[in-house]
Amino acid sequence: MSTPPHTDPQTAASVRFVRSHLKMRHLILLVELGRHASIVTAAKAARLTQPAASRLISDLEHVLGVQLFERRARGVEPTWSGKMLIRRAGVALAEMDAAHLELSLLLSGMGGKVAIGSVLTPAADILARAIKLFKSRTVNANVVVDFSTSKSMVERLLDGQLDLVLGRILDTASVPLLNFEPITDEVHHIIVRPGHPLAGRSGLQLEELAQQSWIVPPTGSILRDRLTALFLSEGLNPPLETVETLSTSLAVSLLATTDMVVALPRELVQQQLDSGQLVALPFDLGLSMDVYGVITRQGHVLSPSAEAMLMALRETVAATPSLRRRRPAV
Template sequence: MSNDLNSSGDNQLLGQDDADEPQLAQTPQDAPSVLPSVSAIVSRLRFKQVALLTALDEQGSLHKAAEVMHMTQPAATKALHEMESALGVTLFDRSPRGIEATELGRCVIRYARLIQSDISNLRDELQGMLTGQGGRLSIGTIMGAAPMVTRALTRLREVQPEVSIEITEDTSARQLLLLDQGRIDLMVGRSSVSSQPQLYNYEMLRGEPMCIVTGLDHPLATAQKVRLQELMSSSWILYSSNMPMRIWIEHEFKLEGLKVPGNVIETASPFVTVTLLAQSNMVAVMPLDIAHFFAAKQMLCILPVHLKTRIEHYGIVTRKNATLSSIGKMFINILRQQN
């Protein structure tokens, strides 16, 4: 017997050919603008239906999604009909490439992933409590906040040695995507890069002083004073466009009456940046705390360039209405004490 969502009424569907293309629910033109109540939705939806949504999004095919879910294709078709009926909207459209989520479908899929992630975190935390392993915490951080985050994690491990911790370092924009998907519990970065910053709780921590760095063999590595104009003949390593550090350095160029260098290498990776600096006479922008770490290891040189402005502060970012575990709350308190 297949592991279907709802065995009742499946007999009519099981007689269909799995190769038949499913006819997905269509939203009538006169569909009501008011959605069903929360209690009505909760009473009709099931966890396995939620899992089917993400499988459909990942597989792009009802047939493949049914295989992943260990269901027959007719049963998957019926489950999708039930979800669309429960929500009162069309979630997927047919296309020559298979099925594709509608705009409303993409919204529902995003929340489906959050629900699955929360269930997974619930299971992990309960398992940790039962086995005395202290639970699990997943954290995102921008590069400039990494020293602060790692110091806080060291302190957390001292008081909770059994906790399992996952750290992701990336840009604020990418970390917010992970936060939206429930793949991280919290992040240390900036919510302002989002087009909808109101979706998040933000608690400011500190500023992020920036500096200009280069390799030890750069002609100006030992200079006592360097003007930004003197570096315009060098090749630059910069963050991608529209990122806070890129916007900041472009503003610095503008204040000095300089054009943004052309033919730059764009990366957010400190390892790639340091490796490039060691192999060339390039220059780069880097958070001062990170630069001090590499400079102490004699892996780069901080150039004495006077910078006129500061980059935006970073802070603790969490999803609104999300409930943090006790470990997450403890970590945030440690961050506050360090600030």
């Protein structure tokens, strides 16, 4: 086979591999091996015999010229190349699942599905208004929203489980695989109930805050890491008494009935602040939070529903003057 004009040999080799050698059963087996680490179990899950599964793996290793799995007494363990191929195989199958779902929804008269992951702050206003705008333009569209940390959501985005993420890119190794449209940063305040012992106090010290009972996000979130770093940088132990949650409603409920404290953007509890149910302490945390934004996969073609949601998000951000003022120059 001759190399197509204006195509480099490496690209041509990739095209030959995908179109001539790679089969759907390869993808299914790779994903099952990633789940089970046993050729016997993976072959059964992929509805193959063990010899057939072994031949498929050997065929892939021969064509690619790399070892994909290390054979061990209790099963197999993917090499770095194997892990990469397993992840890509999972994305490919997720895309086919999404295509089948789109077709099924269209045939049933529904308008498609879009899956969004979001950190909490954008959901307080930006995401809610964008969904309202999206719904006004689409018929019978299904929107699924998941809340978690940026790291876990970006991983799910790369795996094809999410269409869009409102969050941050924390892993620099993922940057070449992603598109990022910055929105704004987050200013965090210490929020408590009006009758809290520290409410109304001036001259608060970080040492006093370290002795409080805190509501904190999960370990691995950017806020949790930077709060910990803030205390340690001042020679203080991080708060020992904590409740770990991403639920704003639970945090508000706990603040109303206890002397706990939490660091939150005002946007998440603006209604409670305006009504006097909660107050912000006069203390500047001085935390530098990374800009969050809309994250999509590089080179990935969004479904019509996901594209419509992306447009709604862009228009919502553009129509919000406060976000434009706070957005850092890039």
